Amino acid sequence: MSLLATSGLARSFGGIRAVAGVSLALERGEIRAIIGPNGAGKTTFVSMISGRVQPSAGTLSFDGEDITALKSWERVLRGIVYTFQITSVYRNLTCFDNVALAVQRRLSKDRALWRQPDQSAIADGTRAALRRVGLLSRADELAGELSYGHQRLLEVAMGLALQPKLLILDEPTQGLSGQEIADFCTLVKEIARDATVLLIEHNMDVVMELAHRITVMNNGTLLAEGSPDEIMANADVQRAYLGT
Ligand SMILES: Nc1ncnc2c1ncn2[C@@H]1O[C@H](COP(=O)(O)OP(=O)(O)O)[C@@H](O)[C@H]1O
Ligand SMILES: [Mg+2]
Incomplete structure (x- = not known):
């Protein structure tokens, strides 16, 4: 059974x-790239x-369950996570606090409402996620003061x-x-050891390095x-997209 299947x-x-x-x-476990011109x-x-x-029409299932009618937060709880094309971090919070919010959200799903969140578990999870994207040394910096590229990495950590x-x-x-792109490719390969990755990407070098299928x-x-x-050998693709 496929992890995700969309139909029409x-x-x-x-x-x-x-x-x-x-x-x-x-x-x-696959890394799938979606490519195509702007507006595709x-x-x-x-x-x-x-x-x-x-959707205006069609259905989709995830892990064998029809999720067409589920809200986005219900899909997050099932394990579908989307990082935005437009940066969506809390600019006035530190990197640490941005990620801690996400960790807290995950931990609270398994916890009774009246119990205090486990602060040390939140801190551990937060540091681990920041370390994976290479931002641990910037944990105390305000997200809004990071470069655009680092804000994107912070989103990935979240x-x-x-x-x-x-x-x-x-x-x-x-x-x-x-160099950041090279590090990012290493990170995606590591993520794909225990997750499936769906990647929209314009940089064809990144696509060719990472994608199992396109x-x-x-x-x-x-x-x-x-x-x-x-x-790369497909004539329709070359005409429509690669411009040859
Ligand atoms: N919220 C929206 N309201 C109106 N038109 C939209 C909206 N989102 C996307 N579109 C239109 O849908 C088409 C596909 O856009 P999009 O999915 O962003 O393409 P891509 O990500 O491939 O560049 C474009 O013509 C775009 O202008
Ligand atoms: Mg787009």
Whole structure:
């Protein structure tokens, strides 16, 4: 059974068909890249998976359960975590406190309401997530004072703190330097040891290094799907996207 399966997922905004019926299956442990030109519907598609956007048609199941009607927070509790294309950290809180909020959210799901959260468990989980993305040394810095690229990494730490089964990353390397991109690739491979990763990415070097399979979107539909080699050799993809 696939971890995630979408069937005919569609969403229109006014007259625009942003996503026009996409059926896709993700296997456990895979790193899947979604590529495609701006406006192809990539963000809208993953937003329907995270629950931020409601589909106009279609269904989706996760871990064998139909989740089409679930709210985004109910999907987070089931292990679907989405880091935003637009930075969404609390700028006036430290890196530590941003991540601690996410850890607290995860721990509180297993805890009776009247019990105090375990402060040392929160602190341990927070430091572990910051260490994984390389931001532990910046734990006490205000999130709003980080570079754009580091804010993106902080978001990933907030996502990891939720211990996702499926981590959705929307253009995570935007604004990162060359070395930061290399470190990020190492991190994603490590994350994929115990989670499935769905990655929207424009940087084709990152896609080729990380993706087990690639899905190409164009005009709200699936143009192609295959291994990196198959996608690079696909004539439709070259025409529509790679510009050759
Ligand atoms: N909230 C929205 N309201 C209106 N139109 C939207 C909204 N979100 C996306 N769109 C439109 O849907 C299409 C697909 O957008 P998007 O999913 O962001 O594509 P991508 O992430 O591939 O660049 C675009 O034409 C975009 O303008
Ligand atoms: Mg997008």
